[in-house]
Amino acid sequence: MPNGFELLQSLINGLGVGLVYGLIAIGFCVIYNASGIVNFAQGVFVMLGGMFAHTLLTRLGLPMLAAAVISIVLVAMVGVLVQVLVINPMWQRKAPLFAIILATLAVQLLIEQIVILTLGDQPRTYPEFTLGGPLKLGPIAIGYQLFWILGCGAVMVVALQLFFNRTRVGRALRACSQNREAAALLGIPVASMLMLSFALSAALGAAAGILITPTQYTAYSVDGPFGINGFIAAIIGGFGSAPAALVGGTLLGVVQAGAIVFFGAGYKNVVALTILLIVLLFFPNGLFGGWGKRV
Amino acid sequence: MTLRAIISTKLGAYGYFAIALAVAIALLFAWVFFKGGYLLTVLQLAMIYGVFCVGLNFFMGYTGQASFGQNAFAAIGGYGSAILTVQYGWEPILALVVSMAVAGVAAVVVGYPTLRLRGHYLAMATFALGLITYDVSVQWTDLTQGYMGYSGIPPLGIGPFTVEDDKLKLVCLAVILALGVWVSSRLRHSRFGRALRAISSTELGAAALGIRVSRYKLLAFIIAALYASAAGSLFAHTVGFISPEVFGLQMVVVTFTMLYVGGIGTVLGPAIGAVIASLLPEVVRSTGRFQDIAYAAVLILMLIFVPKGLSTLASIGRRRPIKAGAEG
Numbered sequence: 001m002p003n004g005f006e007l008l009q010s011l012i013n014g015l016g017v018g019l020v021y022g023l024i025a026i027g028f029c030v031i032y033n034a035s036g037i038v039n040f041a042q043g044v045f046v047m048l049g050g051m052f053a054h055t056l057l058t059r060l061g062l063p064m065l066a067a068a069v070i071s072i073v074l075v076a077m078v079g080v081l082v083q084v085l086v087i088n089p090m091w092q093r094k095a096p097l098f099a100i101i102l103a104t105l106a107v108q109l110l111i112e113q114i115v116i117l118t119l120g121d122q123p124r125t126y127p128e129f130t131l132g133g134p135l136k137l138g139p140i141a142i143g144y145q146l147f148w149i150l151g152c153g154a155v156m157v158v159a160l161q162l163f164f165n166r167t168r169v170g171r172a173l174r175a176c177s178q179n180r181e182a183a184a185l186l187g188i189p190v191a192s193m194l195m196l197s198f199a200l201s202a203a204l205g206a207a208a209g210i211l212i213t214p215t216q217y218t219a220y221s222v223d224g225p226f227g228i229n230g231f232i233a234a235i236i237g238g239f240g241s242a243p244a245a246l247v248g249g250t251l252l253g254v255v256q257a258g259a260i261v262f263f264g265a266g267y268k269n270v271v272a273l274t275i276l277l278i279v280l281l282f283f284p285n286g287l288f289g290g291w292g293k294r295v
Numbered sequence: 296m297t298l299r300a301i302i303s304t305k306l307g308a309y310g311y312f313a314i315a316l317a318v319a320i321a322l323l324f325a326w327v328f329f330k331g332g333y334l335l336t337v338l339q340l341a342m343i344y345g346v347f348c349v350g351l352n353f354f355m356g357y358t359g360q361a362s363f364g365q366n367a368f369a370a371i372g373g374y375g376s377a378i379l380t381v382q383y384g385w386e387p388i389l390a391l392v393v394s395m396a397v398a399g400v401a402a403v404v405v406g407y408p409t410l411r412l413r414g415h416y417l418a419m420a421t422f423a424l425g426l427i428t429y430d431v432s433v434q435w436t437d438l439t440q441g442y443m444g445y446s447g448i449p450p451l452g453i454g455p456f457t458v459e460d461d462k463l464k465l466v467c468l469a470v471i472l473a474l475g476v477w478v479s480s481r482l483r484h485s486r487f488g489r490a491l492r493a494i495s496s497t498e499l500g501a502a503a504l505g506i507r508v509s510r511y512k513l514l515a516f517i518i519a520a521l522y523a524s525a526a527g528s529l530f531a532h533t534v535g536f537i538s539p540e541v542f543g544l545q546m547v548v549v550t551f552t553m554l555y556v557g558g559i560g561t562v563l564g565p566a567i568g569a570v571i572a573s574l575l576p577e578v579v580r581s582t583g584r585f586q587d588i589a590y591a592a593v594l595i596l597m598l599i600f601v602p603k604g605l606s607t608l609a610s611i612g613r614r615r616p617i618k619a620g621a622e623g
Contacts, residue, residue: 038415040422089599096602098361101418102551103598105363109548110591224544228426231419266434273423273430280420281408 005139010257016146016215018253019153020046022246023208024230025237026160027201029245032234033177034197037087040101041108043227045205048075050218051115053210054124064129072206079202082107083195091194108223115220123219149211153246156207160242173197205230225269229256232276238286248287316567323570324469328462334577335461341573342468343529348553348565349475350522356560357488358515359495360410361418363547364425367405368520370432370542371398372527377445377537378438387451391528398524399517406516410509425547432539444538451532464533471529472566475522480562482518491515495560545587552594558604568604 024046031039052071056062062070086107090100129148134141163170175183176193184190209218209226229252237248252272259271279287327334351365375394379385385393409420432439439445451458451467458464482488490511493501502508531537549572557568575593576586597604 086595095598097414098418099598099602101361101415103595106548106591106594110588113588113591270427270430273427276423277420280412280416284416
């Protein structure tokens with residue numbers, strides 16, 4: 001039986017991972033609300049964020065901030081490419097829902113393999129943004145990266161809320177999510193909005209990947225777990241608002257961290273997926289009842 | 296009945312095209328059979344995947360539902376066979392049947408709550424089931440031996456007669472696949488199959504016609520699970536070795552590719568797709584990595600441009616309109 005401090009320590013670690021899940025979940029929601037598509041390749045953006053940042057840092061020797069910004073822009077471009085080359089053609093042909101899901105899964109596999117061929121298959125990591133630490137509170141150690149994740153997460157959620165509520169483009173995106181045809185009749189370029197939602201969602205994923213990599217590692221294969229956990233967080237949050245998704249992610253991260261203490265690290269995904277099944281079956285609209293659409 | 300009428304009633308939208316394909320595949324078989332070697336193994340695996348796809352076709356093709364977690368049932372079949380024959384020395388046939396029964400029960404337990412979900416939610420829930428099974432097969436080392444997997448699984452056989460020869464194995468697997476396709480064809484044109492296809496076009500309409508939608512969905516799910524489990528067992532007995540990777544996410548993508556290449560919702564499509572999609576990487580093979588890229592790229596292109604698979608080619612120049620794809 002683990003003692004209280006160990007448990008608390010792993011719960012705090014879980015908080016950081018959970019916030020990152022929350023950011024990924026927001027990425028899911030942005031695309032889903034704009035298009036009704038669940039992009040199963042969301043985890044790819046997280047992986048690419050970490051991999052690009054690492055490559056820019058080590059091979060080109062860029063400073064952290066520049067590497068982060070360039071990676072985010074590059075990944076957003078990948079997101080647009082995925083939308084233009086794969087999603088949009090299927091969308092135009094009115095492909096059935098699960099064909100689109102399958103296509104996004106295939107995109108994930110494709111990008112994974114391309115990353116192996118170009119960047120290699122070895123796991124890698126880079127130092128925390130602020131060196132030194134961890135902060136010691138008695139027997140509990142808190143890495144400085146957690147504060148970066150907290151801070152950046154808060155900034156991004158506030159910025160997103162402002163974007164969706166205060167700007168024309170953000171409102172146009174929300175209009176698309178409510179009724180695409182009506183939005184089109186009002187002169188909103190729905191196709192560009194879809195592209196924008198992929199760019200935004202990819203950028204969010206990349207930011208999450210860049211933030212989390214120093215606390216663990218990144219490799220071509222991390223996209224699967226991140227994508228799935230992000231999706232679970234989105235389901236818990238109810239696919240509605242960004243804060244709900246963030247809370248959902250945090251909950252998931254903390255519960256998973258607790259589960260690692262009790263069942264061992266190997267079963268953390270099993271626990272997360274079991275939570276997913278429970279939420280799907282009993283709270284199909286998310287734990288907060290959100291304004292997620294019924295499917 | 297004229298020959299043409301017989302062909303079109305027996306084979307649906309396929310007709311002569313399917314016959315031509317079948318002849319081509321038969322010729323390929325003959326060639327591989329006498330040449331032997333590596334391609335024998337490729338075709339053996341194609342037959343096994345074919346069994347899996349014919350089953351998946353019940354749920355995804357006929358009924359129009361999505362399951363991204365059928366690999367879970369293949370894992371049950373594979374591990375069931377491996378454990379029962381290696382640890383407990385059971386007869387392979389008996390192990391196969393018992394594993395199928397276990398998979399069937401698992402499908403009822405899992406499917407009953409899960410199949411209430413629709414669309415993305417069903418896709419994700421089934422996907423989660425597949426991933427849970429994978430993780431458990433890695434972690435529960437007492438039962439599954441983890442990444443090590445099981446080796447030395449005996450070949451298929453009844454009593455003293457075992458199928459050791461590679462050519463004989465291929466023939467046996469082909470017979471089993473043909474049996475599976477025959478069952479699929481019989482069921483497709485039965486009352487049961489028509490009910491499934493009604494559900495695929497519109498659930499509300501099917502319910503209005505007195506079809507118990509949830510019961511039929513569950514039945515289709517169970518049939519798919521039985522086929523998947525049989526495929527898993529066949530894999531174990533044919534290759535003699537299984538590990539968690541065999542039943543991982545790769546299997547989902549590969550089998551979906553086969554289903555889409557061959558033509559989802561048709562009788563022969565899944566089997567033909569399995570053969571074609573198995574040979575495809577042999578054509579582009581240079582390293583293992585490019586094989587995966589080829590799969591993914593072909594799948595994406597098929598999904599975009601020919602979502603109904605090769606059956607689309609068959610219907611070129613016909614007046615019969617292509618039915619709109621099944622809604623998920």
